[in-house]
Structures are given as structure tokens and as C-alpha cells.
Amino acid sequence: MAVCNTKSVFANGLKYEEDFFEFSKEDDFFSLLEHRRSVRRFKPKALAKDEIDKILHGLSHAPHGDSHHHVELTVINSREKIMEALPLMSQFYDKLAKWLHNPFMRTMIKLKKGKDTINTLQNHLLPRIEKGIYKEFTYEYDGITRGAHSLIIFHAHKNSEEHKEDSYILVTYATLAAQALGLGSTIIGLVPAALNKSNELKSMFNIPLDHDVVVSLILGYPKYKYHRGIKRKLKNIHWIN
Ligand SMILES: Cc1cc2nc3c(=O)[nH]c(=O)nc-3n(C[C@H](O)[C@H](O)[C@H](O)COP(=O)(O)O)c2cc1C
Numbered sequence: 001m002a003v004c005n006t007k008s009v010f011a012n013g014l015k016y017e018e019d020f021f022e023f024s025k026e027d028d029f030f031s032l033l034e035h036r037r038s039v040r041r042f043k044p045k046a047l048a049k050d051e052i053d054k055i056l057h058g059l060s061h062a063p064h065g066d067s068h069h070h071v072e073l074t075v076i077n078s079r080e081k082i083m084e085a086l087p088l089m090s091q092f093y094d095k096l097a098k099w100l101h102n103p104f105m106r107t108m109i110k111l112k113k114g115k116d117t118i119n120t121l122q123n124h125l126l127p128r129i130e131k132g133i134y135k136e137f138t139y140e141y142d143g144i145t146r147g148a149h150s151l152i153i154f155h156a157h158k159n160s161e162e163h164k165e166d167s168y169i170l171v172t173y174a175t176l177a178a179q180a181l182g183l184g185s186t187i188i189g190l191v192p193a194a195l196n197k198s199n200e201l202k203s204m205f206n207i208p209l210d211h212d213v214v215v216s217l218i219l220g221y222p223k224y225k226y227h228r229g230i231k232r233k234l235k236n237i238h239w240i241n
Pocket of ligand 1: 037040186188189191
């Protein structure tokens with residue numbers, strides 16, 4: 001509904017009048033924030049290097065937790081290289097599905113990752129794995145990297161300070177920098193989860209084995225344009241004056 005120019009598409013009982021807003025015509029930072037949405041369909045070509053360089057330059061201004069950045073970035077600007085990794089990522093998700101059906105492994109994951117994570121894995125991820133969403137990949141599309149030709153992976157030595165917080169700040173900056181350039185992006189949590197469990201995958205992207213992969217971002221030229229935004233509210237705002 002957000003991409004349909006003529007308002008002819010309907011989904012999930014949503015209403016154009018109640019659930020969406022028209023984008024502001026201003027050309028300012030708040031309009032940029034309004035326009036940013038995850039983009040999961042791209043034109044089939046890699047980004048130009050100077051566009052990636054502009055994004056990376058933008059990231060260099062991001063706040064960080066220590067006196068300098070510990071986070072390293074691996075930029076993969078090749079659909080072929082991404083496709084090489086997809087079968088291994090898919091195998092990891094098959095293995096994860098088996099673990100989630102095994103009571104002992106489930107308890108271990110719960111102890112290590114917490115109750116919230118196990119709930120997300122079981123309620124959100126497992127049904128998608130079992131539908132085969134992460135198994136089918138063609139040059140044009142896949143359920144993990146969405147057919148993207150460009151992928152940035154954010155990682156750091158596992159003992160470095162505040163690298164997780166810094167990585168999330170960097171990736172958020174990257175989504176906005178991409179938006180400012182008219183590019184599309186989506187933060188992808190599926191990639192780091194697989195990479196952290198596979199030395200083979202890390203090696204494929206020359207990521208040191210003692211690095212913690214925190215997050216990743218797919219990027220590309222958007223195939224569709226968003227014509228309106230979807231209304232959302234922050235959960236709670238507590239004012240103390
Ligand atoms: C930490 C994190 C991990 C995410 N992982 C994925 C992912 O693996 N696949 C995906 O399609 N989207 C992923 N997303 C994107 C969210 O689904 C998306 O931001 C959210 O639904 C809000 O939609 P919007 O970005 O269009 O506003 C992730 C977002 C965050 C912040």
C-alpha cells in the first residue's frame with residue numbers, strides 16, 4: 001500500500017486514510033527521516049563505487065563509544081560473491097531449525113541468548129525457515145539478501161569495547177546516508193547470525209575468525225518508490241518536566 005501510486009492495493013485490513021500519511025514536500029532532514037523505509041527489491045546492478053565512498057565518508061562522522069572506531073567494515077559489491085555465501089547461510093538456518101526442535105538445544109540457546117531471543121527465533125524465524133524462504137535463491141532474488149548486489153558487514157574484534165553499540169549507530173547512519181543519495185537499504189540481522197557460526201563464511205569474506213559480526217546492510221537502487229509513509233508511534237514517551 002505504501003508503494004502503490006493509485007491506492008489500488010489493500011493489505012492486512014489497513015486503510016489508506018487511517019494508517020498512512022502523505023510525505024511532506026519539504027526537502028529537509030525530517031523529510032529524509034520520514035522517507036526512509038527498508039527496501040527489499042532492487043534493480044539488478046551493483047552500486048557505483050563513488051556512491052559507496054560517499055556513504056562511508058558519512059559514517060566516519062558517526063558518534064562512537066571510545067576514542068576511536070573499533071568497528072571494521074567489509075564492503076561486498078558483487079552479487080556473485082554474495083551468491084557464493086547464500087547456500088552456507090541457508091544451511092545454517094536449516095541447522096538452527098533442527099536445534100529449535102530439540103529441547104536440549106532450545107534450553108542452551110535460551111540460556112545463552114535469553115528468553116526474548118528464543119521467542120523471536122521460535123515465533124518469527126522458525127516459520128520462515130520452514131516455509132523455505134531462506135532456501136531459494138536466484139541471481140534476481142533471495143530471502144536473506146533480497147537479490148542485493150551490495151552488502152556491508154560491520155564487525156570488530158570480539159574483545160573490543162562498545163563495538164556492538166557503535167556498529168548499530170554506524171548502520172543507522174548508513175541507512176540515512178543511502179536515503180540521502182536516493183538509494184535503498186535494509187539492515188539484515190540474518191547475515192551476522194550465520195557468519196558468527198561459520199568460519200567458512202567468515203573466511204569467504206576475509207573477516208578475521210576472532211571478529212564478532214554485529215550487523216549488515218544490503219544496498220541498491222530501489223526497484224519501487226514509496227509514495228506514502230505508514231503511521232507509527234513510539235511505544236511510550238514519559239515526560240518529566
Ligand atoms: C537489528 C535489525 C535487524 C534486522 N534484520 C532484518 C533482516 O534480517 N531481514 C529483513 O528483511 N529486515 C531486517 N530488518 C529490518 C526491519 O524489519 C525493519 O527496519 C522494520 O520492519 C521497520 O521497517 P522500515 O525499516 O521499513 O521502517 C532488521 C532491522 C534491524 C534494526
